[in-house]
Amino acid sequence: MSTRTSWADLAANSAAENVTAGSSANNGAAGTTSAPGRSTYVPPHLRNRPASSDPPAPAPAPAYNGPVASNDRPGYGGGSRWGGPRNDFNRSGYSGGRAGGWGGGRSGGWDRGREREVNPFEDEDDTEEQAFNEQENTGINFDAYEDIPVETSGDNVPPAVNTFAEVDLGEALNQNIRRCKYVKPTPVQRHAIPISLGGRDLMACAQTGSGKTAAFCFPIISGIMRGQAPQRPVRGARTVYPLALILSPTRELSMQIHDEAKKFAYQTGVKVVVAYGGAPINQQLRELERGVDILVATPGRLVDLLERARVSLQMIRYLALDEADRMLDMGFEPQIRKIVEQMDMPPAGVRQTMLFSATFPKEIQRLASDFLASYIFLAVGRVGSSTDLIVQRVEFVHESDKRSHLMDLLHAQRANGVQGKQALTLVFVETKKGADALEHWLCINGFPATTIHGDRTQQERELALRSFKTGNTPILVATDVAARGLDIPHVAHVVNFDLPNDIDDYVHRIGRTGRAGKTGLATAFFNENNASLAKALAELMQESNQEVPAWLTRYAARASYGGGRNRRSGGGRFGGRDFRRDSSFSRGGSDYYSGGSSSAGYGASGGYGGGGGGGGGGYGPGVTSAWD
């Protein structure tokens, strides 16, 4: 009878498989960085002497060879765990507040930062968490990787590696990789790490949850560890000079990246600090003053810090944009341009730049190429997500029936609940008001729900997310703030209560389930208001071997007027196709570099066959790839 029941079964199964509560990172990989031969400029960290010339931007104080500047830390002495005493920072006003036992002494500066460093692995001691980790790492089906389509294009693409051992990341980082129980690099890591270690710029399409964070963190951390201890200029005692900047579009995602990066950087001497809005700035300022090598930030707060001259980007060696296509869309682009092009950041080609996202529309690739120099494009099929591991269903539900329909799904799911725990269900809606309304309605109908959206305070947002992750509140109603990047283990079911207008947003939303090799279920409520999405949705589902309802196919055919806008970005699977290879963009060999080699990775995997080719459209003639 009703297919509904079987969906609930799916969700329940998925939940059973995933258990509940607790969260853990599931990225993993390795890398190091060196950047040989980029024209004539030799990055400071590759010199065997202190950087003393051509600073990227005029420094107020040329005193580079003087004593190490205020917020510098001593060298990352090779391999030595305690790299030596840390200079005291110029933070006269620092008044503890946090630590006990670190008495006001600003004296010896015996590296309190590091000694105080919280062991990020401690909380994983409990067996349950341990079990998750084991499961998650062995749980990823590594054999299946051989079937994951990979495409690279660009000049002299460094070959992929098969193990972490093949790349020299340094002992401290290797130890953290072991602590994270990362056995083998994921596909995106296998390719991105050597590219990054080779000093190359990178534009990478890969789903979050496939190991993306580690793919850009490892080379950055390794590169900083190996680099010459930076001689940072003195601008003002309170200005800090991070060596790496990681930007992301939401506060929660920045927090998540920060948490992961802290694990990877544990006892490496590399300091990771996060800055985002909605939280008191003073505490963030104090953290910054204690020294920062890698700054993770959301754009607004960073601009604030830059304008206050509390942060300078002059020493940036690495720039990473996570969810890069979102960062460059209309809402964010001006801020990003300001940060990257109009402050004191070294230009493309001097710094190393890495852009990551699961989706990369052509137009955005074109914008993004401003930030890159002779970059390599990498597209990796997802480990799980929207391909095999997520079962996608679309139901025709009139606007007025949505609530009761959702209720039916939840009821069935609860009936099938495992171990008395309800499966985690993430419900996406279009508006903030709609989120509040639905949350309220669910609560008064006996379903414990909470909500996350931009009108809530940061405290409320974080509480909601925590409560959901732990299973305390097994239903989370969210706007697109939660659509990207968030790694919430054990989400069994994503419901698109309101479908997004953009197919890429759909891809990101359903990517919140089916992570790290787990199965997941994604249900969408479709009605006449979503006509413009029909074509792209039907194509996407077909590409990922999903059952496409006949009525949706009819809608898709009818709704050809929806045309251009919602077509799959670039026509490729996973939004992954180098725009430079599209004839309409290759303007007669100008700076867009026409040469590049291109290769399709391991096996054009029959499994991914299925003819997306025709529908997506728009390729230049004669272009082939693993996905064609």
Add this chain to the structure above:
DNA sequence: AAAAAAT
């Protein structure tokens, strides 16, 4: 038209 992001 909506969401996100600084105060």
